[in-house]
Amino acid sequence: MTSWRSVSERLLEAFGxxxxxxxxxxxxxxxxxxxxxxxxxxxxxxxxxRLRAARLLDPEAMAEAGRSGSxxxxxxxxxxxxxSGYFRRKADRLLRLAAEVERYGSLAGWLDAAxxxxxxxxRRRFLALSGVGPETADSLLLYAAGRPTFVxxxxxxxxxxxxxxxxxxxxxxxxxxxxxxxWRPSPGAAELAEAHALLVExxxxxxxxxxxxxxxxxxxxxxxxxxxxxxAARGASARPHRRPGRGPG
Ligand code: SF4
Numbered sequence: 001m002t003s004w005r006s007v008s009e010r011l012l013e014a015f016g017x018x019x020x021x022x023x024x025x026x027x028x029x030x031x032x033x034x035x036x037x038x039x040x041x042x043x044x045x046x047x048x049x050r051l052r053a054a055r056l057l058d059p060e061a062m063a064e065a066g067r068s069g070s071x072x073x074x075x076x077x078x079x080x081x082x083x084s085g086y087f088r089r090k091a092d093r094l095l096r097l098a099a100e101v102e103r104y105g106s107l108a109g110w111l112d113a114a115x116x117x118x119x120x121x122x123r124r125r126f127l128a129l130s131g132v133g134p135e136t137a138d139s140l141l142l143y144a145a146g147r148p149t150f151v152x153x154x155x156x157x158x159x160x161x162x163x164x165x166x167x168x169x170x171x172x173x174x175x176x177x178x179x180x181x182x183w184r185p186s187p188g189a190a191e192l193a194e195a196h197a198l199l200v201e202x203x204x205x206x207x208x209x210x211x212x213x214x215x216x217x218x219x220x221x222x223x224x225x226x227x228x229x230x231x232a233a234r235g236a237s238a239r240p241h242r243r244p245g246r247g248p249g
Contacts, residue, residue: 014218018197
């Protein structure tokens with residue numbers, strides 16, 4: 001029977017481990033958790049390298065760039081983030097996070113406070129940060145704090161619906177809870193982090209919003225939507241074509 005775990009295992013076999021870059025600092029993990037949303041690790045990694053080159057890869061420098069109000073600092077930040085997509089929105093989230101870290105005096109202080117909280121409590125704390133929605137909160141929980149959660153972003157929900165793992169139009173929170181409660185035995189953070197990366201990769205390569213490319217998809221055997229699409233395409237190509245304009249004679 002199809003399950004999120006069987007999907008994740010099959011994708012791992014087909015695409016290989018997506019891997020988290022060897023982060024040099026904890027802040028880099030936090031930044032990565034934000035930048036990797038809606039894009040591949042590779043694009044997030046490129047943006048991180050550009051942040052590093054622009055000397056913006058630490059919370060103080062980033063908070064300063066946000067505070068200075070200088071157009072130059074803002075442009076440098078936006079330019080560095082460009083490869084990660086949705087870069088204006090991501091810049092805004094990073095600036096808010098950097099300001100939050102500053103309130104605790106240091107990143108260590110912020111994470112120290114965070115590590116004392118239980119998973120759901122910590123999630124609520126992230127959600128309470130202005131500008132942080134459920135997707136960013138779950139990415140931070142998973143990648144920065146190493147807590148098990150399912151990032152039920154638009155890609156995961158689209159794939160889940162097409163596979164019949166989620167009902168049509170399932171919202172973010174319902175999808176997250178459904179995935180976590182059906183994943184047996186309970187997954188650890190590393191498994192869920194890999195699964196999220198693999199689902200993003202599948203959405204980019206095959207399971208696009210319009211015209212998914214089902215025939216080469218590694219999940220075709222498990223997927224009722226894909227099987228129906230491929231079956232319909234085969235049926236159409238097998239049907240005999242009548243020549244236009246030639247009636248029975
Ligand atoms: S078979 Fe098609 S619809 Fe199903 S998961 Fe793959 S790309 Fe998406």
